[in-house]
Amino acid sequence: MKEDFDVDGELGFEPAVSATGAEPRETPGETTPGETPRETERPKRGRRGGLRRRLGAGAIIAAALASMGGAYAAFATTSGASDTTTGAQDIAAGKQLYETSCITCHGANLQGVKDRGVSLIGVGGAAVYFQVSTGRMPASGQGAQQSRKTAKFDEQQTNQIAAYVQSIGGGPTLPTGSLRDGNIAEGGNLFRLNCASCHGTTFKGAPLSAGKTAPSLNQASDQQIYAAMLTGPENMPVFSDNQLTPAEKRQIVNYVQTLKASKDPGGNGIDRIGPVSEALVIWVGGVGALMIAILWIGAKAQ
Ligand code: HEC
Ligand code: HEC
Structure with missing residues (x-):
């Protein structure tokens, strides 16, 4: 084996030889025929490593940009959710959901189905939002008052169904932006004047x-609170914008x-109307003001 290298002998030293004897390690300038593939491979591997590193850095930047874009897109869609629900695509998606989950009781034109479901003409997107987001609809059966359940549809789907019913039947819709x-x-x-008689002073x-x-x-x-007032589900009266x-x-x-x-973890905190809960109300209000200040600064910074 050694003879292979001795034949060449150009460098004046014996290259390090691996256990098999056929593979010299780092030997620049090696020209042994047996080594040629190795030699051409080495510098290539080095170049590839650099390329990989550059690709790696590029990938990280791309991923960072993509996730920023994704976060922005997510933020943009949540903050603009109510604007997008009026889009034709959402109405079409809502129609499809309506036809699979609501049509049997409320009819193909929202006119209602005898002994099954009431007409939805004029109830508005707000009523659909209330009924579907609280899980009352789709109803599980006739007769008895529908109670709150785990919602069957997510927020987007709920808004889509609401947009569809709104587009066909019209009626009150939820305002956008903060409802407090x-x-x-x-x-x-x-x-206390309008709600406590039914829901109690402590809700x-x-x-x-x-x-x-x-x-x-x-x-x-x-x-849901706003929509309940606006639409008066079941035995609850409607509080139109003239009344409230x-x-x-x-x-x-x-x-x-x-x-x-501001309720105590124990659960009865707000039964006491006293200095403690007032302090909590002020504290919560203060945190809200701080949040608004932070959002305002954030918005200005953009
Ligand atoms: C099994 C029959 C049934 C199905 C399915 C059903 N509903 Fe209803 N829905 C009813 C009945 C009955 C009422 C009236 C009950 C009540 O007021 O508590 C009602 C009431 C409503 C109301 C309130 C109407 C008003 O006057 O305020 C809305 C809005 C509504 N449904 C939407 C939907 C939507 C949207 C779906 C599909 C996701 C759906 N319902 C599926 C039976 C059904
Ligand atoms: C005459 C009695 C009555 C009055 C007054 C009343 N409600 Fe209701 N409220 C009800 C009934 C009954 C329901 C349940 C409706 C259903 O199950 O479809 C309800 C449901 C609700 C819900 C839904 C709760 C949930 O988690 O599902 C909210 C929120 C609500 N009411 C808020 C109010 C507010 C706010 C006021 C005052 C402006 C008010 N209600 C006045 C009877 C009343």
């Missing part, structure tokens, strides 16, 4: 006559949600 605003104390007065809910119940408000979101202005509705939402958030 105004003076919490004033919201409390409005709540626990209460039985009504004829086996119906006014449910607890503890699981309701801002949109949009500003008053936002005050009520603000009051209910703020007090829920």
